[in-house]
Amino acid sequence: GQAESYRILHEADLRDYLAGRPKLVAALGGGPDEWSITEVGDGNLNLVFIVKGALGGVAVKQALPYVRLVGESWPLPLSRAHYEYLALTRQAQLAPGLVPTVLHHNDALALTVMELLEPHIIMRKGLIAGTQYSRFVDDITTFMARTLFFTSDLALTAAEKKEGIAAFAGNHALCKITEDLIFTDPYRVAEQNRWTAPYLDATAAGLRDDMELHVAISRLKLKFMASPEALIHGDLHTGSIMVTDSQTQVIDPEFAFYGPMGFDVGAVIANLLMAYFASSGHERSPDERRAFEGWVLETVEQVWTEFARKFLELWRKDAAGDAYPVSLFPGEKGAARLEAERQAYMQRLLGDTVGFAAAKTIRRIFGLAHNIDFELIEDPHKRAVSEARAVRLARAMMVETGAFPAIADVTSAARKLR
Ligand code: ADP
Ligand code: MG
Ligand code: MG
Ligand code: MG
Numbered sequence: 001g002q003a004e005s006y007r008i009l010h011e012a013d014l015r016d017y018l019a020g021r022p023k024l025v026a027a028l029g030g031g032p033d034e035w036s037i038t039e040v041g042d043g044n045l046n047l048v049f050i051v052k053g054a055l056g057g058v059a060v061k062q063a064l065p066y067v068r069l070v071g072e073s074w075p076l077p078l079s080r081a082h083y084e085y086l087a088l089t090r091q092a093q094l095a096p097g098l099v100p101t102v103l104h105h106n107d108a109l110a111l112t113v114m115e116l117l118e119p120h121i122i123m124r125k126g127l128i129a130g131t132q133y134s135r136f137v138d139d140i141t142t143f144m145a146r147t148l149f150f151t152s153d154l155a156l157t158a159a160e161k162k163e164g165i166a167a168f169a170g171n172h173a174l175c176k177i178t179e180d181l182i183f184t185d186p187y188r189v190a191e192q193n194r195w196t197a198p199y200l201d202a203t204a205a206g207l208r209d210d211m212e213l214h215v216a217i218s219r220l221k222l223k224f225m226a227s228p229e230a231l232i233h234g235d236l237h238t239g240s241i242m243v244t245d246s247q248t249q250v251i252d253p254e255f256a257f258y259g260p261m262g263f264d265v266g267a268v269i270a271n272l273l274m275a276y277f278a279s280s281g282h283e284r285s286p287d288e289r290r291a292f293e294g295w296v297l298e299t300v301e302q303v304w305t306e307f308a309r310k311f312l313e314l315w316r317k318d319a320a321g322d323a324y325p326v327s328l329f330p331g332e333k334g335a336a337r338l339e340a341e342r343q344a345y346m347q348r349l350l351g352d353t354v355g356f357a358a359a360k361t362i363r364r365i366f367g368l369a370h371n372i373d374f375e376l377i378e379d380p381h382k383r384a385v386s387e388a389r390a391v392r393l394a395r396a397m398m399v400e401t402g403a404f405p406a407i408a409d410v411t412s413a414a415r416k417l418r
Pocket of ligand 3: 097101115
């Protein structure tokens with residue numbers, strides 16, 4: 001029961017634990033002795049086991065009391081498993097079919113049992129291999145438009161909104177990781193920073209010396225800290241998305257809290273842009289991946305345009321929230337003015353998205369946590385060329401955000417840098 005105290009479940013303990021839960025025994029099928037249990041966690045923070053029985057499989061995620069990537073010297077609250085569970089169940093209501101179904105959760109053990117996603121792979125790996133995903137735009141934009149809109153003041157009463165903020169406010173240790181690793185450390189000397197040396201040494205020094213950039217990243221940090229616009233996923237990179245040709249599933253919302261919407265949209269766009277810039281480093285013959293690269297940039301454009309279209313559609317039809325009271329916008333004149341204001345809102349959200357996308361890019365090249373899009377480019381010079389292009393665009397997106405009034409301005413700048 002919930003009274004039990006936390007312990008790390010190793011394979012044998014996990015088998016016993018699952019065997020004691022009839023619903024899970026039924027889902028797995030066969031006898032517990034026949035279940036295969038494999039630890040597959042490739043993330044930075046937690047343990048993930050895949051358990052398979054005669055009838056089916058489950059994924060079991062357990063939080064560790066420290067950051068897995070770094071070790072016990074960096075403690076991290078187990079409560080993140082509670083927030084992940086809360087976010088997963090909320091997202092399942094708002095965006096059905098786009099997150100794995102939760103089958104069981106135990107707060108004391110910081111453990112969640114969920115639907116096994118199979119044969120899904122982590123999208124980042126598919127992108128590195130040069131695979132195009134035809135469902136991705138529609139699914140990810142539905143996920144973002146619905147989870148962000150329906151947890152915002154446009155859809156909720158003020159009381160509901162504040163209850164939502166309160167429910168996630170305790171997840172501040174995870175927010176602090178973002179505040180430090182994304183919004184601060186890459187721009188100063190920090191022990192955990194690393195980059196492709198010596199090629200990017202001068203660029204790294206430049207980041208530490210660039211006061212315009214420091215102002216821009218500080219504004220973004222403040223926006224991240226002080227803008228509870230909606231329940232955001234908080235870690236929506238392509239390593240938090242599992243795909244097949246016909247399905248998209250969003251996993252790993254342990255960073256969820258009420259924050260700025262552009263942080264999620266920007267995360268998706270940044271990770272597509274990094275896949276684009278890394279792509280030339282993965283080609284086996286010149287221009288082999290041009291079609292893929294074209295698809296990635298088209299996808300960047302569509303992620304924004306489809307997200308904006310769906311979000312606006314929800315706003316026009318489902319605006320039950322306390323923000324923008326319709327009584328203030330009567331008649332045809334009111335409706336026209338409100339529609340213009342919706343467009344202005346989306347324009348500001350695009351600006352946030354562009355800025356956050358830039359922040360997410362720079363941290364992956366100079367901070368603690370890198371991504372395999374770049375890391376798997378073996379030749380460090382080639383890797384540095386890809387990374388330098390990404391950083392150049394990111395610096396412009398962050399400091400001269402106004403020069404990117406449309407998403408096509410981002411993609412055409414990316415195209416020119418190839
Ligand atoms: P972390 O928080 O440590 O990053 P993730 O939730 O991202 O953990 O999971 C780590 C890995 O475990 C994922 O990259 C994926 O390979 C695998 N995984 C996680 N959840 C599932 C699932 N429901 N089905 C199949 N594999 C999963
Ligand atoms: Mg993860
Ligand atoms: Mg599903
Ligand atoms: Mg995680």
